[in-house]
Amino acid sequence: MTDWAPTTGSATGFGRRSDYDRWTLTEHDAGPDPVALLRTWLDVAEREQVPESNAMVLTTVDPTGRPTSRNVLLRDLDDQGHLVFFTNRRSHKGNDLAANPNVCLLFSWLGLHRQVRVQGIAEPVPEAVSDAYFATRPRESQLGAWASPQSTVLAGRAELDERVAAATERFAGQDVPRPPFWGGYSVRATEFEFWQGRPSRLHDRLHFWRHGDRWRTERLSP
DSSP: OOOOOOOOHHHHSTTOOOOOOSOOOOHHHHOSOHHHHHHHHHHHHHHTTOTTTTEEEEEEEOTTSOEEEEEEEOOEEOTTOEEEEEEETTSHHHHHHHHOOEEEEEEEEGGGTEEEEEEEEEEEOOHHHHHHHHHHSOHHHHHHHHHOOTTSOOSOHHHHHHHHHHHHHHTTTSOOOOOTTEEEEEEEEEEEEEEEOOGGGOOEEEEEEEETTEEEEEEOOO
16 A cells, blocks of 8 residues: 655645635526536636636546546537537547447536536447538648547657648648548437535535436535
């Protein structure tokens, strides 16, 4: 067992405490639809100029049971609770999703004292959807998708620069097609938890879960 000794919070900043008192979250204000509430909170985060307000932590699990988390960007959200993001499907996350589609998403708007946790099941979006989204990306990002063997080891930055140069030359004077290994995933949400910070750590937590074609709601202890 590794020895561990606590550090002094005053020296490291780990002892810093904030009291959360911006907003409240009642069942009445939340309403019956977690998708509508998530849209409202996303709009507020954008209006409050939260950096990368559509960023969400995606947690996947590999075949050995080890979880891995990283940030991805929400690119679509429909009324049925499907959250869409795009990535290299040969990446670490893509390999995890191929083996186990169960995921967790986490939106963190800490300056607003808000978090949203989403449990769901991911599946690839139709190829036409991936094609349409890829066509909207800046050309440099399109070339980068071809150049980067995401999650694999590079000898150094120079190797990546060389791969970008090769992709740039390969597609010179033409539109950049979507790589066959790059595309979107749609996470069908099965649960939402909305967390609103409150004073004295007595936070508001509302949990939504699917019940047939409807959503049920319950309040959780903070």
